[in-house]
Amino acid sequence: MAVLFLLAVSIGCVLARPSSENVTPVEVTLYYETMCPSCRLFVPSQLLPAYTDTKFDYTSLISKLTLVPYGWVKVKNATSHEYQCQHGQSECEGNRLHSCAIKYIPDQLTTLEYISCLDNLESEYLAFESSVYPIDKCQDKLPGGLYSKIIDCYNSEEGWTLFQINGEKTTSFFTSPAYVPYVSYNNKRDDDLADSSIEDFKMTLCKVAGVVNWQDCSSWN
Numbered sequence: 178m179a180v181l182f183l184l185a186v187s188i189g190c191v192l193a194r195p196s197s198e199n200v201t202p203v204e205v206t207l208y209y210e211t212m213c214p215s216c217r218l219f220v221p222s223q224l225l226p227a228y229t230d231t232k233f234d235y236t237s238l239i240s241k242l243t244l245v246p247y248g249w250v251k252v253k254n255a256t257s258h259e260y261q262c263q264h265g266q267s268e269c270e271g272n273r274l275h276s277c278a279i280k281y282i283p284d285q286l287t288t289l290e291y292i293s294c295l296d297n298l299e300s301e302y303l304a305f306e307s308s309v310y311p312i313d314k315c316q317d318k319l320p321g322g323l324y325s326k327i328i329d330c331y332n333s334e335e336g337w338t339l340f341q342i343n344g345e346k347t348t349s350f351f352t353s354p355a356y357v358p359y360v361s362y363n364n365k366r367d368d369d370l371a372d373s374s375i376e377d378f379k380m381t382l383c384k385v386a387g388v389v390n391w392q393d394c395s396s397w398n
């Protein structure tokens with residue numbers, strides 16, 4: 178019995194790590210808006226850690242990552258760029274800045290690091306309904322020259338165009354109400370998987386991608 182027990186314990190240890198056999202990488206899309214508190218938590222505490230994990234290569238489970246910063250926006254007049262974002266004007270600014278950053282930052286890890294840095298700024302968000310989005314912060318997360326491209330995009334018609342494209346993506350995906358942040362896999366709507374992703378992205382990703390021992394994936398260890 179003792180021998181069996183020890184064997185079980187050691188197998189348990191060996192298994193306490195996801196297996197990358199038989200997985201099918203999935204497309205991951207994150208719908209979010211820049212000021213909602215749980216959106217600000219998701220990238221720094223769940224998505225970025227999946228990209229930087231040193232124990233398991235979660236990125237091997239993702240065939241494509243798409244970030245869609247938009248959320249719940251009332252379009253008053255698209256021609257004259259009059260929009261009402263859920264958390265005020267600063268959120269529209271943030272959504273435009275993120276849209277430009279996502280376009281111009283060439284690699285996804287840098288994109289997630291930049292977004293996490295913006296999400297982690299505390300004082301800028303205290304009076305967020307009336308404050309402005311901290312568009313000039315976190316430049317040190319970007320390779321040289323990139324910030325000027327992002328801010329040129331933000332200050333031009335291109336920023337609005339990207340904002341509108343993300344609006345079309347969001348409204349065509351959500352034909353009935355949902356919460357953001359919302360994670361979809363392979364462009365399908367599944368509210369249970371979306372909820373479970375907010376609780377534990379790594380575990381949900383493993384499950385959807387077919388990792389046999391998906392229970393050993395966790396955002397919280």
Ligand SMILES: *[C@@H]1O[C@H](CO)[C@@H](O)[C@H](O)[C@H]1NC(C)=O
Nearest residue numbers: 252253254255256257258259
């Ligand atoms: C929207 O804005 C454009 C440009 O300012 C203006 O010409 C148009 O009349 C506006 N439309 C509405 C419905 O207010």
